[in-house]
Amino acid sequence: MADAAFLALSVITIGSAIAALELRSLIYGSIALMGTPGGVAGFFLLLDSPFVAMFQIAVYVGSIAVLILFTVMLVKRELIFKKVEDRRRKFAGIGLMLVFMLSLGAVIMDSGIKTITTDEPAVDFRDIGADFLTYYWPALILMGLILAGSVIGALILARREDITDEQRAN
Amino acid sequence: MSVIAPKFRLSEFLKVILDNLFWTVLLLSLIGIPAVQVVLFYVEMPVIDGELLTPFLALTWIADPSRIIPIIKALMATDFFRIAAFPGFGFAALIAAGTIFVERKMLAKMQLRVGPFYCGKMEGILQLMGDGLKLISKEIIIPAKADKPLFWAAPVLFVATAAAFVALIPVAPGWVVADVDVGLIAVFAVIGFFPIITILSAWSANSKFPFIGGIRALYQMVSFEIPLILSLLGAVILTGTLNLSEIVASQANFPWIIFLPIGAIVFFITMLAELERIPFDLPEAESEIVAGWLTEFSGMMYGLVQLGTYLKLYAFAALFVVMFLGGWHGPMIWPPFPQEIITDGIPLGPVTAQLPGLPVLTQEVLNGVLWFVLKTVGVIFFILLPRGVFPRIRVDMLLSLGWTKLIGLAFVNMFIALALIYAGVLGPGGML
Numbered sequence: 001m002a003d004a005a006f007l008a009l010s011v012i013t014i015g016s017a018i019a020a021l022e023l024r025s026l027i028y029g030s031i032a033l034m035g036t037p038g039g040v041a042g043f044f045l046l047l048d049s050p051f052v053a054m055f056q057i058a059v060y061v062g063s064i065a066v067l068i069l070f071t072v073m074l075v076k077r078e079l080i081f082k083k084v085e086d087r088r089r090k091f092a093g094i095g096l097m098l099v100f101m102l103s104l105g106a107v108i109m110d111s112g113i114k115t116i117t118t119d120e121p122a123v124d125f126r127d128i129g130a131d132f133l134t135y136y137w138p139a140l141i142l143m144g145l146i147l148a149g150s151v152i153g154a155l156i157l158a159r160r161e162d163i164t165d166e167q168r169a170n
Numbered sequence: 171m172s173v174i175a176p177k178f179r180l181s182e183f184l185k186v187i188l189d190n191l192f193w194t195v196l197l198l199s200l201i202g203i204p205a206v207q208v209v210l211f212y213v214e215m216p217v218i219d220g221e222l223l224t225p226f227l228a229l230t231w232i233a234d235p236s237r238i239i240p241i242i243k244a245l246m247a248t249d250f251f252r253i254a255a256f257p258g259f260g261f262a263a264l265i266a267a268g269t270i271f272v273e274r275k276m277l278a279k280m281q282l283r284v285g286p287f288y289c290g291k292m293e294g295i296l297q298l299m300g301d302g303l304k305l306i307s308k309e310i311i312i313p314a315k316a317d318k319p320l321f322w323a324a325p326v327l328f329v330a331t332a333a334a335f336v337a338l339i340p341v342a343p344g345w346v347v348a349d350v351d352v353g354l355i356a357v358f359a360v361i362g363f364f365p366i367i368t369i370l371s372a373w374s375a376n377s378k379f380p381f382i383g384g385i386r387a388l389y390q391m392v393s394f395e396i397p398l399i400l401s402l403l404g405a406v407i408l409t410g411t412l413n414l415s416e417i418v419a420s421q422a423n424f425p426w427i428i429f430l431p432i433g434a435i436v437f438f439i440t441m442l443a444e445l446e447r448i449p450f451d452l453p454e455a456e457s458e459i460v461a462g463w464l465t466e467f468s469g470m471m472y473g474l475v476q477l478g479t480y481l482k483l484y485a486f487a488a489l490f491v492v493m494f495l496g497g498w499h500g501p502m503i504w505p506p507f508p509q510e511i512i513t514d515g516i517p518l519g520p521v522t523a524q525l526p527g528l529p530v531l532t533q534e535v536l537n538g539v540l541w542f543v544l545k546t547v548g549v550i551f552f553i554l555l556p557r558g559v560f561p562r563i564r565v566d567m568l569l570s571l572g573w574t575k576l577i578g579l580a581f582v583n584m585f586i587a588l589a590l591i592y593a594g595v596l597g598p599g600g601m602l
Contacts, residue, residue, distance in 0.1 A: 027317075027373060034366070054355040062362020063392070069369055070388060073381075125352070125412075 005046060013039030026072045034065040051125035213248055239525055257341040259333050266480035271298050273554045280558035305473035313466050317374035324371030325474035331363045332481035339488040340415040342498050342538035353414040354406060358399055365391040368463055375466035383462025387453035393572040394443040400580035401436040404587035405493050408596055418497030425496035429590055433583035434494045436576050441486045447553060449560040450568060487549040495545045498538030506533050
């Protein structure tokens, strides 16, 4: 059962990734891009970590894919994309990907991951939170600062200079 | 000259009736009864008189009415019943249907109109059925240059997402379709699908007004999701769990709205925005952009989107009840099941009907469902009320409200929750 689910999820993840690259329609490409994080979320569910799976869906499908869709819809496609149909480049890209994936797979297989056998229960997400607040607190604070900095930077970038203050709402 | 039935012959009329009867009986016996039997193989059947009820004996309840209640109980224990009927789709659709009618009638009364009046003799109570029949029988028109697969998929996906949201809501102790450990995060994940479906359907219609409405919906939903998530975290901090059933169970003594009124207000406002209701109905502003992202839908596709919208409304109201109003908790007002029926049976003249297996539902469950429905209906009423009172606000006011005020208030709410825990009022070892 788990193997069938794993196979189906692998097909969904890789197939939608290929579709996202290969589809000519940008909208369908971004829909296919949603399939990839959705499939990864399925892997997390198979690995007994629904917390990470739900965050994967909420963040990657719910937010990032929406932003990509939004951007795609607000631009004129002809303006930014020139159709370059170069078969040699395509095959070179596929070959490069295969080499990269094979070497990465060889490294992972060589690292002794196959010998790991564990029957430990899945990690509770409360433990993750407790770890973040105790042992990894500098990382947490650093992440918070980086996020706050990026949000403030985005707000400053988005601030319009061409309207005066009394034209703003409130 | 038109004649209604130009070649009416009694013999042909009888032949048609007999034909239909023949095919009905044939199809029922060849497909219907085997289908029921196949379904029964997957149902855990009850034990009656020390004998397991097999699917071959299942139809014996027709001859022996005392077997009905154990069979009903067995059906109610199946997953299918939970998904399709009680805490899931059917229950929510029933409340959604009631909401549509009450909304139309109540708004009419508020604005000194009559509202639905003719359908069904008394105050138009059959209006909804008439509307449903009309929508089913209408032709589905798809714009010529629309993107057909997406345009067809959008209403179905919308209803499916709303149903997935409904499935996470606990209605009574133990009565929830999907009792997941990370229920609230699952709710956030499900809510994240609504803007995608909206913008895709708006884009696929290939028309100006849906596209403008879709972009507005996307702005609105994405920017209000953040205060929505933040406003619920206060209750999570106080409860220490993400499971919605446990959050309800933690409010046995007092609902969280007493301690987190700011969170409740923020959640209510974001709820109005997520549901695209007045005063935040910019995506469907009928006086500006026809019907917004719903403009090109017709027939049952529009009906499906409407169903999804009201399922979503029920689910949000129910989430408010679960998070802030204490869910199914309330004083016991449901009368206890009469004991003499269990012990003595129901006397029917000379015979006495003994019905083993009663009561079907315990008093606690019925009382819980009653309180849950009462609270949910109350919240739905407060969601409907602004529609009769408020005008629509501008999009920049909407966005600045969401990004500056509501997010700030949501953080204030979280700090209140943290202060309550650190001051030792609530939480483990707290005063209350």
